[in-house]
Amino acid sequence: MSLLRGPDYPYRTNSLNMFRLILAAAVLFAHSFYIVGAGEGPHLHGENVGGWAVAGFFVISGFLITRSRLRSDPGTYLLHRVARIFPAFIVCLVVTAFVFAPIAALVERGSLTGFFTTPVTPFQYVWTNITLYIDSYTIGQTLDTVPYPGAWNGSLWTLFYEFLCYVVIWVLGGIAAFRKGPLLAAVVFVASVLIWIAIPLAQRVGLDESFYLAAKLIPYFLGGSLVFFVVDRFGMSRWVGIASLIAALALIVLVPRWGGQAAAPFIAYGVLWLSTVVPQPRWVAENDVSYGFYIYAWPVQQLVVLFGGAALGLIPYMGVAAVATFALAWASWVVVERRAMRLARPQASTPRRPPQAAPGGAPAV
Structure with missing residues (x-):
């Protein structure tokens, strides 16, 4: 039994x-092939590297968000x-619609004529997508000359399902x-x-795409949630961590279509164990730029x-x-994300806990 038990998970370190x-x-890497017109890139069971990275995001988020929910009242949690x-x-x-898209219009057409009036207008782009459910990917006639035309951000769609998991x-x-x-x-x-x-049975009688995507992603999040209770009770065991990584790899490689979902708890435990033994640079520990990196990568790649x-x-x-995405991600963290979280957690400023001590949402593809 001692092999299954270990020290408490180090939330601060x-x-x-x-x-x-x-x-x-990894998401930027996977999307690069599409965006430059170089094919689909590496795939496993029909899922590219970016799709598997999203699975990693969701299992980590499921672990952290469950802890947050159990430590917070319902209102504070949602805030x-x-x-x-x-x-x-x-x-x-807003930056995409009113900074990136005008730059693209000037590069492609030499002027902003019709930019603010041709559907989808920049105002429509912001308004129709503001709920997290992405209805519009295009802005006017911009990005008509690139290999992956029209799409300003093919990554944001996952955020709707991330927030659905929060609910x-x-x-x-x-x-x-x-x-x-x-x-x-x-x-x-x-x-x-x-x-x-x-799901294949449901698809025979017709199935809304949003339900399909939710069914695909939610098991990863719930797998991470389940692992929170396991780690909370038994701690982090090195041997369980190693075994989890082996089991996750076996399920993903050997079981097409649903092996990744079934492997979610093993992915979660394995990654969490790795995060206790693989050190990170101090700057990264103090600045969580992953979300900003995720949401800005696609439009930067198009530009x-x-x-x-x-x-x-x-x-x-x-x-x-x-490099360009990282710069924008750092600006997003410093100017927007960190300030928003401080406003939501005023008690965190005296004294302020290290960022990794406060569970936050992981980005998703």
């Missing part, structure tokens, strides 16, 4: 910020979740049986995997292509896009 940043970089997601998201929409945990957190231990969390997780396994960056070659192109 883990390297989850670094792992989430690595996952965000924190809104503060973590919406301010930076809305700023990204699921908000509801579950009000149930006494959920708060007491892992049993209900396990039942809900297994049910979510079974729903995903049964780099527009300015001829794809001619550098795929790897140099990725490097240029990553």
Whole structure:
């Protein structure tokens, strides 16, 4: 039994910020192939690297958000979740519509004639997407000359499902049986995997795409949630961590379509264990730029292509896009995200806890 137990999870000294940043970089890597017109890039069971990175985001988020829910009253929990997601998201929409898109219009057409009146107008782009459910990807006639035309941000769609998972945990957190231990969390997780396994049957009679995507992503989040209860009760075991990574890899590789969802608890435990043994730079520990990196990567990649960056070659192109995205992500963290979270958590300023001590939402593709 001692092999299954370990020390408490180090919420203040883990390297989850670094792992989430690595996952965000993996999304940029995967999207680069599409955006420059270089094919689809590496895939496994029909899912590209970015899709698997999203799974990583969701399992980490499920773990952290469950802890947040159990440590907060319902109102405070929702306030924190809104503060973590919406301010930076809305700023990204505005910057894309009124900074990036005009630049693209000037580069492609030499003027802003018709920019503010041709649907989808920049105002419509912001307004129709402001709820997190992405209805509009285009802005006027911009990005007509790039290999992946019209799409200003193909990453933001996952945020709707991320927030949907927040709501699921908000509801579950009000149930006494959920708060007491892992049993209900396990039942809900297994049910979510079974729903995903049964999706092909539902598709035969017609299935809304949003339900399909929710069914695909929610098991990852619930797998991370289940692991919170396991870690809270038994701590982090090195041997369980290693075994979890092996089990996750086996399920993902050997079981097409639903192996990743079934592996969610193993992915969560394995990544959490790695975050206790792999150190991260101090700057990364103090600045959680992964969310900003995620939401700005796609529009930056499109602009780099527009300015001829794809001619550098795929790897140099990725490097240029990553550096520019990182700069915007840091600005988003300093100017928007950190301030919004401080407003939502006024008690955190005296004394302020390290960022990794306060669970936050992970970005998603």
